[in-house]
Amino acid sequence: MANGAAAVAEKTFYEEGTSSRKGILGWLLSTDHKRIGLLYLGAVGSFFIVGVILGILMRLELIAPGKTIMEPQTYNAVFTLHGVIMIFLFIIPGIPAVFGNFFLPLQLGAKDVAFPRLNLLSWYIYIIGAILVLISLVLPGGPLDTGWTFYIPYSVRTGANVSLAIFAAFVLGFSSILTGLNFITTVHRMRAPGMGFFKMPLFVWATYATAWIQVIATPIIGITILLVILERVFGVGIFDPALGGDPILYQHLFWIYSHPAVYIMILPAMGVVSEIIPTFARRTIFGYKAIAISSLAIAFVGYLVWAHHMFVSGLSDTSAMIFSLLTFIVALPSGVKIFNWVATMYKGSIDPKPPFIWVMVFIFLFSIGGLTGLVLGSLATDVHLHDTYFVVAHFHYVMFGGTGTIFFAALFYWYPKMFGKMYSIKWANIAAALFFVAFNALYFPKFIMGYMGMPRRYYDYLPEFADLQLISTIGSWLMGITMIIIFWNLIHALLKGPKSKENPWGGVTLEWHTSSPPPLENFHVIPTVTHEPYDFSQLKEMKNYESD
Amino acid sequence: MSQTDHAHAAESHGHIHRDDIGSKMGMWLFLFTELLLFGGMFLIYAVYRYQYPDQFHIAGMELDTGIGTLNTIILLTSSLTVALSIAALQRKNKFLSVVLLLITIVLAFSFMINKYFEWGVKFEHGLYPGSETLLGKPNGEILFFGLYFIMTGLHGLHVVIGIIFLSIILAMIIKDKITFDNYVKLENSGLYWHLVDLIWIFLFPLFYLIQ
Numbered sequence: 149m150a151n152g153a154a155a156v157a158e159k160t161f162y163e164e165g166t167s168s169r170k171g172i173l174g175w176l177l178s179t180d181h182k183r184i185g186l187l188y189l190g191a192v193g194s195f196f197i198v199g200v201i202l203g204i205l206m207r208l209e210l211i212a213p214g215k216t217i218m219e220p221q222t223y224n225a226v227f228t229l230h231g232v233i234m235i236f237l238f239i240i241p242g243i244p245a246v247f248g249n250f251f252l253p254l255q256l257g258a259k260d261v262a263f264p265r266l267n268l269l270s271w272y273i274y275i276i277g278a279i280l281v282l283i284s285l286v287l288p289g290g291p292l293d294t295g296w297t298f299y300i301p302y303s304v305r306t307g308a309n310v311s312l313a314i315f316a317a318f319v320l321g322f323s324s325i326l327t328g329l330n331f332i333t334t335v336h337r338m339r340a341p342g343m344g345f346f347k348m349p350l351f352v353w354a355t356y357a358t359a360w361i362q363v364i365a366t367p368i369i370g371i372t373i374l375l376v377i378l379e380r381v382f383g384v385g386i387f388d389p390a391l392g393g394d395p396i397l398y399q400h401l402f403w404i405y406s407h408p409a410v411y412i413m414i415l416p417a418m419g420v421v422s423e424i425i426p427t428f429a430r431r432t433i434f435g436y437k438a439i440a441i442s443s444l445a446i447a448f449v450g451y452l453v454w455a456h457h458m459f460v461s462g463l464s465d466t467s468a469m470i471f472s473l474l475t476f477i478v479a480l481p482s483g484v485k486i487f488n489w490v491a492t493m494y495k496g497s498i499d500p501k502p503p504f505i506w507v508m509v510f511i512f513l514f515s516i517g518g519l520t521g522l523v524l525g526s527l528a529t530d531v532h533l534h535d536t537y538f539v540v541a542h543f544h545y546v547m548f549g550g551t552g553t554i555f556f557a558a559l560f561y562w563y564p565k566m567f568g569k570m571y572s573i574k575w576a577n578i579a580a581a582l583f584f585v586a587f588n589a590l591y592f593p594k595f596i597m598g599y600m601g602m603p604r605r606y607y608d609y610l611p612e613f614a615d616l617q618l619i620s621t622i623g624s625w626l627m628g629i630t631m632i633i634i635f636w637n638l639i640h641a642l643l644k645g646p647k648s649k650e651n652p653w654g655g656v657t658l659e660w661h662t663s664s665p666p667p668l669e670n671f672h673v674i675p676t677v678t679h680e681p682y683d684f685s686q687l688k689e690m691k692n693y694e695s696d
Numbered sequence: 697m698s699q700t701d702h703a704h705a706a707e708s709h710g711h712i713h714r715d716d717i718g719s720k721m722g723m724w725l726f727l728f729t730e731l732l733l734f735g736g737m738f739l740i741y742a743v744y745r746y747q748y749p750d751q752f753h754i755a756g757m758e759l760d761t762g763i764g765t766l767n768t769i770i771l772l773t774s775s776l777t778v779a780l781s782i783a784a785l786q787r788k789n790k791f792l793s794v795v796l797l798l799i800t801i802v803l804a805f806s807f808m809i810n811k812y813f814e815w816g817v818k819f820e821h822g823l824y825p826g827s828e829t830l831l832g833k834p835n836g837e838i839l840f841f842g843l844y845f846i847m848t849g850l851h852g853l854h855v856v857i858g859i860i861f862l863s864i865i866l867a868m869i870i871k872d873k874i875t876f877d878n879y880v881k882l883e884n885s886g887l888y889w890h891l892v893d894l895i896w897i898f899l900f901p902l903f904y905l906i907q
Contacts, residue, residue, distance in 0.1 A: 260717045329725035337718040367729045371736035375846070384842035385835070386740060391842075392835025397743065401736060532875040 157225060160568070164266075168558035169339055178667060185250030186566070187271050190245055194239040195278065200631055202230040207590075207624035210617050220607040224293035225308075227605060229285070231296030232313070235604035237278055238318050238410065239551050243416035244362075245274070245327055247558050248355045249564060254659035255349045257340025257677065259669040260571040262333040266326055273323035280316035295605060297406070300387040300398040304379050311377045318373045321366045323395055324412075328362030331355055340658070342677035349657045349681045352441055353417025357443040361408045361415070361450070369405035373397065396461055403454035411450040413547060415443055417554035421507050424561050425489050428504035428657045429496030432682040435488035442481035449478050459530045468527055475525035482518055486511065501653060502576035506538040506557035509584050513549030517542055520595065538598025544591045553583070556634060564640065564648035568665045579633045586630050589623030650692035657681055660691065716880040723884040727891050730854075734895050737847050741902060744839045751836025756907040758823065759844070762812050764904035767807050768896065774803035775893040778862070778886045788876045790869065797866050797882075800889070804859045811852055815845075844903055851899060854892045861885050 165174040175183055176695045206226050209216050211507045218226065249267065253260055261267050285291045292313040294303040304309050339348070348356075376398070376499045380382050385391025387398045426433045433439065455463055455471040463471075489511065498504070520542040523529050533539065560576055563569070593616035598604075602613050610619065656679070662671050679686050687693050711880030745752050781796035818841075826841050865885045868874045874882050 263722060267723075325726075325729050329722050329729075334727060335721045336721060337715055337873050363725055363729055364732060367732035368736050375740075375851075378825075378846060384825045384846065385838050385847075386744075386842055390743070391831075391838045393750065393839065394743075397740065497770065628890050 157668055158663070159667060160663070161668045162665060163483045164668045169492070172600060173226050177267050177268070179254050179591065181249050181260050181264065181267060181617040182566075182666065183249075184267050184271055185246055186275070186579075188241060188249060188516050189243040191271075191275060192238055192242055194376075195233050197635075199230055199238055199630075200628065204624050204628050207621040209607075210609070211621040212618075212691050213611060213614060217313070221290075221293065221459070221608045224605075225291040226429050228292050232281065232292065232317070234547075234607070235296055235370060235413075236317055237408075238549065239413045239547055240320075241274060241327075242413075242555050243420065243558060244355055244358055244412070247420065247562065248327075248358075248416060249672070250396075251562065251659055252334060252352060252355055253338065253592070254666060254670055255352050255660070256335065256338055257343060257671065257675045258334065258338035259671075259674075260338075261330050262337055263330050266330055270323045270326040270330070274327065277316045277323060280312060280319060281340040284313040284316065288314065297402060298373075298376060299402075300379075304387065308658075314373045314376060318370055321370050321373075324362045325366045328359040330367070331359035332363065333667060334577075335359075337482065340675050342675050344436065346440070346678055347681055348434070350422035350443075351416070351419035351578040351657075354415045354422070354443045356449040358412050358415045360444075361412050361447050365408040365412070365451070368401060369409075371402040372405070372574070375401075378629075397459070399461055400455070402549075403457045405443075407454040407457065408447075408450045410538065410547070411446055413551045413671035415446060415508075417551045417558075418443065420554050420558045420561070421489060421510060422485075423657065424503045424507050424557060425492050426682040426684075427561075427653050428499050428501060428507075428523045429490055429493045430684055431496035432680065432684065433488070434491040434494075435484070436680075436682070438484050439488050442484045445481040446478060449474065449481070453478055456525055456530075459527060460534045467695065472525055472527050476522065477570060479518065479522060481674045483651075486518075502580060503557050503653070505552055505560035506560060507575060507578045509580055509587075510550060510553040510557065512584075513545055513553060513587060515548055517545030517547075521546065533598055535597055535604055536598035537594040537604055538603045540604045541591045541594035542603070543596060547592070548586060557576050557582075559638065561653070562659075563641070564652050565664045565666075566657060567642055568648055569641045570639050570648040570652065571645055575633060575637045580629055581635065581636065582626065582630045586623050586626030587630065590620055590627055591608060591623070593617070593620045593623075651690065654684075654693050656684055656686045660692070663692070714878075719880045719884060720887075723887050727887060730891055730895075734850070736900075737843070737850065738898070741843050741847070744836070744843065747766075747886050748836025748839065751861075752840050753835050753907055755840035756903065757838040758818075760814060760817070760851075761904045763810055764900055768900050770807050771804050771893045771896050772812070774800045774807070775890055777803065782879065782882055782886050783880050785869065785874070785876055785882060790804045790876075793882075794866065794869055795877050797862060797869065801859055801862050801866065804855055804862070807855055807878075808852065810860075811848070847899055848903070851892070851895055854895070857883075858889050858892050861888060 160413075161180055165183065166179045167174060167177055175187065178184065205217070206223070209218050209223055209226075248263070282375075287309050289307055289309040291308060292310060293308045294310060298310070298314055303314075308356055335348070335352060341476060371476075375386055381388055383391075386393045387395050388394065422433060453471060453475045455467060456475045459468055459472075500508075500661060520538070523540060524533060524542055560571070563571060594602075597613050598617050600613070602609055648664060650664050658675055658677070659666075661675055742822065777796045777800045781793045781800065784790075784793040784796060816823060823841055824830065825838075825845060830838055830841055860883055865874065865882050
């Protein structure tokens with residue numbers, strides 16, 4: 149592209165939009181991937197706060213045995229809603245839709261994604277899905293109370309508003325598919341000159357693998373959800389044993405999507421880690437190809453393990469053993485990543501800024517989550533631990549301790565690039581430390597309770613669990629305080645924070661080669677890629693980096 | 697995309713650039729998701745056919761092979777006309793392209809009309825999910841008709857969406873928004889229409905022929 153000659157005014161994407169409209173419409177009708185990324189950030193962040201509040205209410209109910217603040221039916225609705233919001237509205241779109249949208253084109257050296265209008269449409273579909281969830285709460289029948297897995301037969305028989313709520317999940321899936329196919333096409337068609345597949349930053353690789361899962365897995369949940377709705381409305385009988393159907397079939401179809409979906413949630417986070425560690429260790433990533441390929445390997449093997457959610461639902465021993473073995477195999481590519489990250493730090497010149505500290509928190513929490521996953525993947529132990537708090541703890545260690553932690557790491561890492569402002573480093577570090585303490589207080593007792601036999605989703609519990617439940621609830625308060633500190637720090641920085649340097653961390657991937665915040669079409673001149681993605685010798689040539 | 701294309705697109709469209717190969721890639725990915733959507737249904741069909749082979753056989757006899765064959769011919773012909781419509785536009789024959797696309801849409805409508813009568817007869821005989829007649833039958837037949845209505849219904853929904861898309865494309869060709877040197881939208885709609893056809897080619901034998 150030879151448009152470098154045309155002098156471009158030094159305007160950021162905040163000052164210049166894709167349409168001539170000003171103000172709020174300039175955002176709501178913008179096809180600029182950066183504005184859409186920020187629209188997602190606003191929506192996803194708001195739902196995250198709602199999810200956190202619901203979680204804190206649940207913990208408050210469980211502070212003592214018996215009724216504390218809500219009725220059992222309300223409790224059922226609250227834990228369902230917490231799950232639905234956190235999974236469908238926060239974790240699945242979280243990193244891909246917010247940071248993927250904002251940084252995928254930047255890291256590829258492109259002006260935008262392949263289908264900018266489709267991208268905006270995806271955001272609207274996401275919002276429509278979210279609104280449908282909200283409407284289902286207030287309609288007669290009452291809020292969804294099935295848990296986020298919508299298991300048959302309860303989801304067909306309950307009087308709650310299941311149809312509309314799960315139709316919302318169908319709509320959200322559509323948004324996810326469109327984002328996925330947009331990103332795949334972008335990676336194939338929009339790479340800057342010189343950027344081969346093996347010169348792409350690892351966040352791009354991870355987002356690419358994620359996009360494939362979004363495209364391949366999501367239709368299955370789509371059709372499954374439609375079948376549940378048809379079952380409720382017409383009583384077709386596909387999942388109803390009285391008419392010859394099979395409720396276990398529902399579990400298979402549900403997990404064929406929902407297990408790969410946990411990789412939709414974690415892979416982009418792993419991509420962000422692969423960006424942050426080299427930048428703060430000032431060392432090229434160790435095992436670039438191994439990390440890139442392991443993302444695809446996780447995406448592939450992740451399809452073949454769904455039945456490990458169903459070990460106690462009457463699966464034959466042979467298939468249970470095969471699924472258990474395959475489950476262990478997924479740990480291999482994950483281990484490849486962890487070891488490569490740690491090896492990258494070895495002999496590096498580590499600069500422990502907040503994003504790096506958040507990544508350290510991630511490695512610790514995610515390792516616990518991953519290893520307890522193996523406990524659940526083993527047949528004998530799973531029979532004991534199935535549907536107990538142990539599963540809840542494992543899930544929160546990988547999802548919140550994994551993806552959630554990295555969502556914050558990514559925010560702290562790219563904040564100066566996205567907003568051109570700098571937050572308080574001190575408070576970001578305090579938040580990370582407090583997060584670590586709060587997280588373990590909140591979720592570690594659940595491993596112990598689960599091991600002792602506390603079932604998940606129960607409204608009440610035996611007196612011997614009281615102490616651990618109390619510790620967990622106190623952890624939830626600390627977590628609430630941590631969230632307030634994080635949001636206050638970031639919002640304060642946005643309003644009153646100092647202007648950030650162009651390249652505060654000394655990053656070398658393409659997004660750091662343009663100004664902060666970037667201009668409308670990202671680069672004044674489309675860059676030609678000559679270096680490996682994490683070649684820090686470039687820093688000397690980069691004008692925008694001043695070392696402290 | 698070639699350099700000249702790129703430069704041309706950058707001048708005329710500003711922010712949104714044109715990449716025909718990219719557009720088709722996106723469409724193929726979308727079709728892939730459609731295949732998986734129906735794939736779930738085909739899987740369920742296979743499971744229950746295996747479980748109730750005799751009752752599926754008896755229930756299958758109820759379906760009208762004649763009307764199914766007629767609809768197969770209609771859809772296959774419409775797939776041909778949409779392909780010819782693309783070829784006509786590539787050869788700068790806008791009139792022929794419009795006529796062929798119009799024929800495609802008419803054929804799609806006649807498919808839906810046949811479907812309406814076919815379903816209507818089933819309703820008259822009381823063969824629909826939840827009806828007393830059907831609930832009096834053995835489980836395999838209940839599931840057969842459940843699957844029949846869901847799968848042909850989902851397919852019919854895709855035909856309707858196809859009619860809407862093809863009509864929009866038709867209007868765009870008439871208004872010269874789609875021309876002989878910028879016809880990727882027509883091509884993509886054609887791809888979608890072939891998929892609708894392809895899925896029917898699998899539905900037809902599974903429900904109407906293998907009894």
